[in-house]
Amino acid sequence: MPCEGCMERDNMSTGATMDFLLLGFSELLCLRVLLFLIFFIVHLVTLAGNMMIIMAVVMEPSRPPMLFFLCQLSAIELCYTLVIVPRALLSLVAVDGSTISFLGCAAQMQLFVALGGAECYLLAAMAYDRYVAICQPLRYAAVMSEGLCLRLAGLCGLGAFTVALGLTVAVFRLPFCQSRRIDHFFCDVPAVLHLACTQSYAPELPLLAACVLLLLFPFLLILASYVCIAVALSHITSSVGRGKAFSTCISHLAVTLLHFGCATFVYIRPKSSYSPARDKVVSLVYTNITPLMYPLMYSLRNKEIRGILRKMLRRKKRAQVN
Numbered sequence: 001m002p003c004e005g006c007m008e009r010d011n012m013s014t015g016a017t018m019d020f021l022l023l024g025f026s027e028l029l030c031l032r033v034l035l036f037l038i039f040f041i042v043h044l045v046t047l048a049g050n051m052m053i054i055m056a057v058v059m060e061p062s063r064p065p066m067l068f069f070l071c072q073l074s075a076i077e078l079c080y081t082l083v084i085v086p087r088a089l090l091s092l093v094a095v096d097g098s099t100i101s102f103l104g105c106a107a108q109m110q111l112f113v114a115l116g117g118a119e120c121y122l123l124a125a126m127a128y129d130r131y132v133a134i135c136q137p138l139r140y141a142a143v144m145s146e147g148l149c150l151r152l153a154g155l156c157g158l159g160a161f162t163v164a165l166g167l168t169v170a171v172f173r174l175p176f177c178q179s180r181r182i183d184h185f186f187c188d189v190p191a192v193l194h195l196a197c198t199q200s201y202a203p204e205l206p207l208l209a210a211c212v213l214l215l216l217f218p219f220l221l222i223l224a225s226y227v228c229i230a231v232a233l234s235h236i237t238s239s240v241g242r243g244k245a246f247s248t249c250i251s252h253l254a255v256t257l258l259h260f261g262c263a264t265f266v267y268i269r270p271k272s273s274y275s276p277a278r279d280k281v282v283s284l285v286y287t288n289i290t291p292l293m294y295p296l297m298y299s300l301r302n303k304e305i306r307g308i309l310r311k312m313l314r315r316k317k318r319a320q321v322n
Helices: 011-014 029-059 063-092 102-135 137-143 146-172 189-193 206-235 239-247 249-267 274-301 305-322
Strands: 019-022 098-101
Touching: 011 249, 019 102, 029 063, 029 274, 063 098, 063 102, 063 146, 063 249, 063 274, 098 102, 102 137, 102 146, 102 189, 102 206, 146 189, 189 206, 189 249, 189 274, 206 239, 206 249, 249 274
Parallel strands: none
Antiparallel strands: 019 098
16 A cells, blocks of 8 residues: 555656755755865865876786776776765755756666675775785785786676666665655665655665675675684784785775775664764765775875876976976
8 A cells, every 4th residue: 555645656757757856955054165165175186086096007007906906996986976976066056955857866876886886895806805915925916817806896896786776776666755855965775765655664675685785795705804814914923024914904994994884884774763964974974085085095005006106206297397
């Protein structure tokens, strides 16, 4: 039985012409200009940082697997911010929120979930790379071949896209209430599910399945890799050697904890505990702050990236002199 006030969407034409209203930060009237300037500057710096890493890795003729995965991670973060941040900036400009079409909302959710899931799988692939480098150093070059890295990157993207497509279709097949006001600055899954005219927990099952496939499964793979790394490090008698080996994992660990921590806080919880204000704050962190921090973490901690960036600066200086 459909609930009172639900939208009747018996065909695709009705759904395709339906619009949602993204409220964004409409309640923060006095802080609009300040928030817009902050987000805009952070967005530009994030784009510049990730593009710099991509260019640095692409221009490097010899790319070890970690640099290849780091380039993929920066590309994902670049697309990630382009999918979310422009709409967030638009919500700050619009007085009463910004409208988004039914298909536009579905496309944004699909891309957002697919890119976030691909990042989770990519972090698992990077953890496997660290496992091979520390636990099987003599076989590292043979195991982590260019072909394997390409296959892992392809599987990360394909697996995440498939799960995201299933989740998006399941969410947008639900009946929505007449109030189409999404209290968020983008079409996030919990915010859209909150509009569903259902009294049961059945609509949350696709989200739970997606969380298992995109969050829990890659996290368990990362955990297994680091357990093996910890066992291998425990057999190293030299504290200097142990510290040197562990230092190659610090950046990856920091990014992993930040990414999975924010995603777990937002998505792994019942619908009854949904809080729009809290979700928007957490979403601001993982859509604006974390993409800015990732290139900083890797450029400061990764000696290969630092070396490539120094070579780029030297080439630029020589070009200016010439």
